[in-house]
Amino acid sequence: MDRILVTPRSLTLDPPPELQLLAEAGFELVFPPAGRQPNEAELLGLVPGCVGWLAGVEAVSPRVVEAADRLRAISRNGVGLDNLPMRELERRGIRVLKAEGANSIGVAELTIGLMLAALRRIPAADSGIKAGEWPRYRGAEIAGRTVGLVGCGAIGRHVASVTSAMGANVIAYDPFRPDFETSGPFDWRELDDVFREAAIISLHCPPPPGGQPLIDARRLSEMRPRSILVNTARAALIDEDSVRTALDEGRLAAYATDVFAEEPPRPGSFASHSGVIATSHIGGFTEESVGKATRMAIANLLDALSAERVG
Template sequence: MDCILVTPRSLTARPHRAIERLREFGYDIVYCTPGQSPDEAELLRLVPGVVGWLAGVEPVSERVIAAAPDLRAVSRNGTGVDNLPLQTLARRGVAVRTAGGANALGVAELAIGLMFAALRHIPFTDAGVKAGQWPRRLGREIRGRTVGVVGMGAVGRETARLAALLGAEVLACDPARPVEEAASVEVDWVDLATVFSQAEIVTLHCPALPNGRPMIDADAFETFRRGAVLINTARAALVDEAALLEALQSGRLDAYATDVFAREPPQDLTLAGHDRVIAVSHIGGFTQESVERATSAAVANLLDALGRTP
């Protein structure tokens, strides 16, 4: 029987009805270790015999694709594909589909929540009260702040919309500049250097750079407004970690709030454990609503790519 592999962490802890319906189309379902991103060794063990793959954010190597001779389609329950060897998949004729925009609201709401948490020092205050203290660190309001949104895809647009509704001035940066889709959002289109130099809050909603280099390095941090807040719900590789720690130490950056790490969960807590870092465990799209939308879209995309009617 043809097999479908399911590896997103949000879909392996317990069966999802949309995925289980794949059995009605004659497919067997193979799950990775529940609630964990599979490593290469586990993927190499699971992919033989798989014709379709509902994939998460786990890194997928060319070795893994080579071990899956029957693979015909990969469907992501999100929009990012930088974890996939796209050229190898293209050479093999393997279709790659994404659930564009399905988790945009969940990720955007988290980005806004992280802004509030950083501006009002919520984690710091919460930890102090629970330790029997009464910490009071002067906060800032979001109304009237300048928020720079890097990447105006579905998540970036929604983040910009919410920030504007809260009374922030929004600077938008995106080389594709999707004007028509962003028309309902009041933004000023600027270049990246202007975002860094003028925004009091910079929030990242773009893929990692093709060359693998960080978008924000030591030189970029030098151009940030002193006391700025950086939000990252996109990719850890966008930010140079050593330069980030230096920017936090010097006060150039007031806070870094992130949902993504180079290794998840992080083994080295130098960054995640820093007192000016707000760290959450890749939960941007992990809401009931986002999971439902993304899963339904991913399953439909997978069936379509396999030539089956959803």
């Protein structure tokens, strides 16, 4: 029986009924340890013999692709591909498919939640009350503030629509400048202008080519004093040391993020900084997003493998 490897944490921790579609199509499902990203050694032991792979954000090395002797298609339950060695996959003729837009609302809503948490200092207030204190931080409102977006794909567009409806002045950079409407003020800007003008900056883009972070010491120095940086995209977009320094010096009011270079982060690492508002890579981890992404990824994988069988 042909085998399919299933590795997204959201699917291994609590396998949804949608996976039964793969079993009904005649495939045996192979799982890594539940609820966490498999490492290279585990993938090397699991991928041989698999014809398909329902993949998450786990790092996939060229060694793993080399060991995938029968692999014909990888189907992501999201859109990011920076965890995959695309050149090696293309060389092997392995198809790579994405679940376009499946988790966009979930990620966008978390992004807005992180903005509000930073503006109103909700995590600090919650911690203080639970410690027996009564902290009353003077917060700030999103209405009337300038929200800057880097990237206006499906997620960025939804963030733009909601924050503009809340009264924010939204500016954005996207090299493709997609056509869409918002109910409030919205303008396109060049990348440097977004960082200079916005009080809240939210990242919705892939990391730059070449491995250099988008947010480094120079970029942080150009941002408005006491600005808020939100990252629900990729940890590689920021230089952690530079962001930590900006937080320590008070130049950055808060860094709110759903993504880290090491997941889960080690105790005492960057995630523990008092200026960091952290969530555990849950942007697309909603009932609705997981269901849509799973159904789309499975349909993509079945289509690809059916085409291979016919061919």
